[in-house]
Amino acid sequence: MLSAHLIRNLRNASKLASVAGPNADRIVNVKWSDGKTGEFPLIWLRDTSPDAATYTISPAMTARNLTMLEFDVEQKARKLWIDGDGDSLKIEWDSGVLSTFPSEWLQMRNPSDQEARKRRRKVYLFPEETWGKEEIEKKLKRFSHEEFMKNDRVVHDFLEAVCIDGIAVLKGAPQGARGAIEAIGDRIGMIKRTHFGIVFEVSTKADASNMAYASNGGLPFHTDFPSLSHPPQLQMLHMLQSAEEGGNSLFVDGFHVAEQLRVENPEVFRILTTHSMEYIEEGYDIHEINGKEFRFDYDMCARHKVIRLNDEGKVNKIQFGNAMRSWFYDCEPNQVQNVYRAMKTFTDHCYQPRNVLKFRLEDGDTVLWANQRLLHTRDGFKNAPGKSRTLTGCYFDWDIVKSRVRHLRDKLELEQNQPSA
Numbered sequence: 001m002l003s004a005h006l007i008r009n010l011r012n013a014s015k016l017a018s019v020a021g022p023n024a025d026r027i028v029n030v031k032w033s034d035g036k037t038g039e040f041p042l043i044w045l046r047d048t049s050p051d052a053a054t055y056t057i058s059p060a061m062t063a064r065n066l067t068m069l070e071f072d073v074e075q076k077a078r079k080l081w082i083d084g085d086g087d088s089l090k091i092e093w094d095s096g097v098l099s100t101f102p103s104e105w106l107q108m109r110n111p112s113d114q115e116a117r118k119r120r121r122k123v124y125l126f127p128e129e130t131w132g133k134e135e136i137e138k139k140l141k142r143f144s145h146e147e148f149m150k151n152d153r154v155v156h157d158f159l160e161a162v163c164i165d166g167i168a169v170l171k172g173a174p175q176g177a178r179g180a181i182e183a184i185g186d187r188i189g190m191i192k193r194t195h196f197g198i199v200f201e202v203s204t205k206a207d208a209s210n211m212a213y214a215s216n217g218g219l220p221f222h223t224d225f226p227s228l229s230h231p232p233q234l235q236m237l238h239m240l241q242s243a244e245e246g247g248n249s250l251f252v253d254g255f256h257v258a259e260q261l262r263v264e265n266p267e268v269f270r271i272l273t274t275h276s277m278e279y280i281e282e283g284y285d286i287h288e289i290n291g292k293e294f295r296f297d298y299d300m301c302a303r304h305k306v307i308r309l310n311d312e313g314k315v316n317k318i319q320f321g322n323a324m325r326s327w328f329y330d331c332e333p334n335q336v337q338n339v340y341r342a343m344k345t346f347t348d349h350c351y352q353p354r355n356v357l358k359f360r361l362e363d364g365d366t367v368l369w370a371n372q373r374l375l376h377t378r379d380g381f382k383n384a385p386g387k388s389r390t391l392t393g394c395y396f397d398w399d400i401v402k403s404r405v406r407h408l409r410d411k412l413e414l415e416q417n418q419p420s421a
């Protein structure tokens with residue numbers, strides 16, 4: 001569904017004035033009464049025609065009925081005309097199918113309108129705004145846990161903040177309430193299960209399966225699970241019992257650090273974006289599933305770059321963790337020293353005070369962040385007598401988180417909502 005706001009804007013816009021073509025490139029040219037124009041590929045108009053023969057649209061599904069196997073990509077139109085006093089474009093196809101395209105439907109999707117294309121790209125929710133310490137301290141968004149649990153708008157705003165800043169905080173769940181992480185997880189959608197279970201507990205334990213469980217010490221900056229080729233994209237931690245002293249949470253925006261290196265140390269940037277590094281994680285974790293203890297043995301191994309770039313050269317993934325880094329470099333021995341220098345410089349940048357966000361999770365606070373973008377850690381801590389610092393945590397993937405944001409934009413009729421079919 002389209003937001004009332006968007007529909008109003010488009011309705012107010014203008015009427016269709018004329019249609020011409022298709023031309024030799026099979027483009028249909030449309031003009032609106034306010035002078036705007038649109039170039040619509042004929043075959044695209046057939047393929048996306050908003051009619052019941054072309055699409056099945058029900059509350060449970062939006063899907064195209066046409067199959068590519070049977071679809072004639074050279075098909076022609078018998079007749080094209082502007083109908084209803086400029087309200088719609090009508091096309092009668094050779095096959096006999098009749099399509100009706102409302103004026104606002106065409107404006108919204110106009111492939112030759114740069115604004116329409118720009119608006120559509122926002123549907124992927126990739127508006128990352130990278131940050132250093134100063135920026136994030138000003139804009140880090142904190143929401144009330146209680147409001148999050150009962151108000152959909154808060155769920156939307158919280159998750160949207162995570163899309164943009166890569167991190168946001170929920171304050172003040174009922175203290176010591178086990179189950180808070182599951183309840184938040186249910187509000188978001190689906191928790192991503194890993195070899196540490198659905199929900200894990202961070203506390204100092206015997207036979208630790210991870211460095212975070214091994215001592216009250218601090219940890220080095222890391223992303224979780226560099227041992228995986230597809231590590232969870234988001235991580236959440238909820239503080240059940242905070243330490244008496246220390247145990248602060250630290251975050252650094254890996255995308256920001258990567259961009260700094262690109263400018264300030266191009267050789268290090270080159271090595272980290274071209275040389276793959278291997279990570280291993282061998283051991284077992286005992287966790288609970290449906291009230292029963294479950295032992296999972298694993299032998300994880302993955303190889304990837306610390307900084308991964310997409311096809312356009314934009315930084316789109318950070319993965320690094322010193323605890324799981326392996327011994328294998330798969331390069332000539334004389335290159336290894338420089339790989340170490342690069343990892344060292346990357347780490348030094350992560351720790352530079354201009355880059356680090358540090359705060360304390362109080363009992364009942366929760367933080368959700370982008371695990372393939374931010375590196376995180378905690379500093380060492382001292383427990384209050386008879387108490388043990390304890391957090392619970394879980395993971396998510398972007399598809400679920402972003403789906404929730406889009407769904408809420410639709411349900412709450414927010415301005416940013418976009419059409420599906």
Ligand SMILES: C[N+](C)(C)CCCC(=O)O
Nearest residue numbers: 196200210223224225226
């Ligand atoms: C938080 N925990 C222990 C469930 C997983 C940590 C993964 C890592 O150290 O990379």
Ligand SMILES: O=C(O)CCC(=O)C(=O)O
Nearest residue numbers: 202212219224377378393
């Ligand atoms: O103890 C903490 O605050 C965080 C530990 C950690 O790195 C994790 O749970 O992934």
Ligand SMILES: [Fe+2]
Nearest residue numbers: 212222223224
């Ligand atoms: Fe971690």
